[in-house]
Amino acid sequence: MRFRSIRGTAVTAALCVAMSAQLTQPVLAAPEKSGEPRYSAGSASVGDPYFPNQGNGGFDVQHYDIAFSYDPATKHMDATTTITALATQDMDQFNLDFQGPEISALSVGKHPADFRRDGQELIVTPRPKVKVGETFTVTVKYAGTPPVITDPDGSIEGWVPTDDGAFVAGEPQGAPSWFPGSDHPTDKATFTFHATVPEGLTAVGNGQLLSKTTKDGRTTFVWDSTEPMATYLATVTIGNFQVNETKTSAGIPVYTAVDPRLVSQSAATVARIPEIVDYLSSVFGPYPFASTGAIVDRAPNVGYALETQTKPIFSSSPSLGTMVHELAHQWYGDSVSPTRWSDIWLNEGFATYSQWLWTEHTGGITAQQTFNNSSNYGRAATSAFWQTITADPGPVDMFGSVPYNRGAMTLHALRGKVGDAVFFPLIKGWAAERKFGNASTRDFIAYAEKTSGMDLTNFFDVWIFQKGKPTTW
Numbered sequence: 001m002r003f004r005s006i007r008g009t010a011v012t013a014a015l016c017v018a019m020s021a022q023l024t025q026p027v028l029a030a031p032e033k034s035g036e037p038r039y040s041a042g043s044a045s046v047g048d049p050y051f052p053n054q055g056n057g058g059f060d061v062q063h064y065d066i067a068f069s070y071d072p073a074t075k076h077m078d079a080t081t082t083i084t085a086l087a088t089q090d091m092d093q094f095n096l097d098f099q100g101p102e103i104s105a106l107s108v109g110k111h112p113a114d115f116r117r118d119g120q121e122l123i124v125t126p127r128p129k130v131k132v133g134e135t136f137t138v139t140v141k142y143a144g145t146p147p148v149i150t151d152p153d154g155s156i157e158g159w160v161p162t163d164d165g166a167f168v169a170g171e172p173q174g175a176p177s178w179f180p181g182s183d184h185p186t187d188k189a190t191f192t193f194h195a196t197v198p199e200g201l202t203a204v205g206n207g208q209l210l211s212k213t214t215k216d217g218r219t220t221f222v223w224d225s226t227e228p229m230a231t232y233l234a235t236v237t238i239g240n241f242q243v244n245e246t247k248t249s250a251g252i253p254v255y256t257a258v259d260p261r262l263v264s265q266s267a268a269t270v271a272r273i274p275e276i277v278d279y280l281s282s283v284f285g286p287y288p289f290a291s292t293g294a295i296v297d298r299a300p301n302v303g304y305a306l307e308t309q310t311k312p313i314f315s316s317s318p319s320l321g322t323m324v325h326e327l328a329h330q331w332y333g334d335s336v337s338p339t340r341w342s343d344i345w346l347n348e349g350f351a352t353y354s355q356w357l358w359t360e361h362t363g364g365i366t367a368q369q370t371f372n373n374s375s376n377y378g379r380a381a382t383s384a385f386w387q388t389i390t391a392d393p394g395p396v397d398m399f400g401s402v403p404y405n406r407g408a409m410t411l412h413a414l415r416g417k418v419g420d421a422v423f424f425p426l427i428k429g430w431a432a433e434r435k436f437g438n439a440s441t442r443d444f445i446a447y448a449e450k451t452s453g454m455d456l457t458n459f460f461d462v463w464i465f466q467k468g469k470p471t472t473w
């Protein structure tokens with residue numbers, strides 16, 4: 001789903017092409033008759049160089065309905081995913097991204113469709129064909145064990161079995177492990193999950209819990225994620241969880257699910273979620289989603305946390321700093337998402353900078369002191385750290401220290417350059433202007449220049465486009 005003006009433009013542009021074809025067709029010779037659709041295959045990817053198979057063209061996903069049962073004892077999933085999408089061209093073929101288990105049936109609308117699989121590509125031949133402007137559904141039935149995905153940096157993601165269920169996280173390429181879709185942050189959609197698990201376990205998804213019903217020893221949890229979400233932020237994590245519900249002072253529901261083995265270690269951090277969300281709202285503007293919370297799971301082989309939308313997920317007991325980081329991503333990363341993965345510093349730089357601000361806010365060292373320290377500007381000019389380009393770290397280093405630390409340093413240096421009176425409205429305005437959308441590094445620079453009235457070419461050159469330790473900016 002492309003929201004606001006972007007979404008309107010995509011569809012309008014496609015319709016305009018169709019309409020102008022209609023107007024000019026009569027003067028053109030056969031083969032095609034006036035106004036007839038011109039069918040072709042939707043693109044197999046959106047062309048992001050970090051993950052060249054991700055995303056698809058020819059349609060725009062509006063909604064995912066993902067229904068499954070999962071048994072941790074056998075690691076068996078039985079699933080039906082229905083995608084509702086809007087066609088942006090006339091299509092006789094389109095692709096989805098899927099790495100999941102065997103497909104037993106696939107239909108487009110009511111009609112069974114032919115399909116074949118080639119790596120992560122699921123290639124569908126809809127009959128009847130799909131016309132531009134049409135809203136259509138794709139229903140995929142599949143069963144088996146979803147695969148664990150290994151990333152360029154060696155970390156694992158996707159559907160990761162744990163000793164009591166599954167830890168589910170998808171950045172940057174894990175979503176196709178457990179549901180078919182258009183797996184790129186530029187195609188956001190709303191989601192509904194229906195997860196059936198053995199009675200006694202809890203399935204925790206993004207958004208709000210609509211219902212929980214138990215029958216014949218199995219419990220179905222229905223979660224509704226009502227704001228647009230990038231596929232990499234989707235989760236339905238399963239396990240033994242101690243659930244707690246509260247509210248922030250602004251009335252935002254807070255749902256936390258903590259592995260009972262981690263309750264005592266993580267209680268102090270989890271209890272501060274409302275206070276953290278309140279503080280971040282005061283700096284970044286209103287919290288973007290209808291609910292918040294956290295999932296604290298035990299997944300020692302994962303070893304990282306992820307800002308899964310509305311409920312960040314942790315693979316062990318989180319530090320306070322990590323909790324702040326993942327909650328800050330709700331604004332920067334989740335609500336405002338990267339246009340290309342090379343823009344990842346816009347996610348990680350903001351989330352890291354929010355930790356610096358929180359530390360200062362709670363009486364620790366100042367953001368300036370953090371900027372100066374040995375993990376940041378205090379690194380020697382000869383350090384390899386300065387040799388990765390912040391705005392293009394590559395798929396191996398996209399979650400390395402540069403997008404995080406040099407990204408945060410960039411924001412702090414920008415604050416120094418434009419002054420607090422410009423900087424804080426700038427970061428708030430950015431979150432508001434791009435809410436539920438996507439933005440690139442170039443978009444951010446343009447916004448910073450417009451807001452500050454300054455030419456920031458050299459500033460961003462030395463901080464994010466060039467190698468080397470910046471000395472003047």
Ligand code: ARG
Binds near residue numbers: 151
């Ligand atoms: N965005 C996550 C965090 O900072 C990190 C995800 C790392 N993922 C991975 N596959 N290595 O907060």
Ligand code: ZN
Binds near residue numbers: 325329347348351
């Ligand atoms: Zn992060």
